[in-house]
Amino acid sequence: MLQKLKNLSHLLPMSVTFKHLFKPPITLQYPEQRQQLKQRYRCLQRLDVKKCISCGNCARACPNGAIKMKVVGIEEKKVKDKVVKKEKKHPEIYLGRCMFCGLCVDACPVKALTWRNDVLELAEYTREELFYPWWKLAGYEVEPAKEGGSGQ
Numbered sequence: 460m461l462q463k464l465k466n467l468s469h470l471l472p473m474s475v476t477f478k479h480l481f482k483p484p485i486t487l488q489y490p491e492q493r494q495q496l497k498q499r500y501r502c503l504q505r506l507d508v509k510k511c512i513s514c515g516n517c518a519r520a521c522p523n524g525a526i527k528m529k530v531v532g533i534e535e536k537k538v539k540d541k542v543v544k545k546e547k548k549h550p551e552i553y554l555g556r557c558m559f560c561g562l563c564v565d566a567c568p569v570k571a572l573t574w575r576n577d578v579l580e581l582a583e584y585t586r587e588e589l590f591y592p593w594w595k596l597a598g599y600e601v602e603p604a605k606e607g608g609s610g611q
């Protein structure tokens with residue numbers, strides 16, 4: 460009797476398999492089919508250059524030193540009847556060091572740095588390709604010309 464029960468013991472795990480035979484699959488045929496990524500998914504930062512005020516908070520907040528500020532031009536600002544020249548800087552990110560903690564995004568006071576949720580593949584063949592200059596973060600194909608002189 461005991462031996463008979465032992466022989467039937469494989470039926471229980473098989474029943475789990477059979478239960479799933481008649482359910483729709485939960486897997487996708489990637490890469491042809493792609494999952495709709497969640498709103499809060501963190502994959503790559505997006506920079507809104509119109510909002511960025513060059514404060515550098517994002518670079519200071521990064522615990523891994525993955526962000527460097529790049530001077531992209533000189534802008535003139537009026538401060539108490541005087542016109543002062545100020546360096547315009549934008550963040551650049553080395554994704555090889557990024558751990559996607561989100562501290563840079565949280566530290567941005569004007570929400571110029573946000574998360575994208577539309578990129579799944581970030582792997583590259585070389586380390587250099589993991590470097591995202593400010594213009595790439597901002598969605599430009601090539602680096603735009605500098606405004607107001609070199610300022611480098």
Ligand code: SF4
Nearest residue numbers: 521557558560561563
């Ligand atoms: S997500 Fe974190 S590790 Fe990545 S750049 Fe921002 S602060 Fe640095």
Ligand code: SF4
Nearest residue numbers: 511512514515517567
């Ligand atoms: S992205 Fe935000 S935190 Fe970073 S320099 Fe620009 S305004 Fe400051």
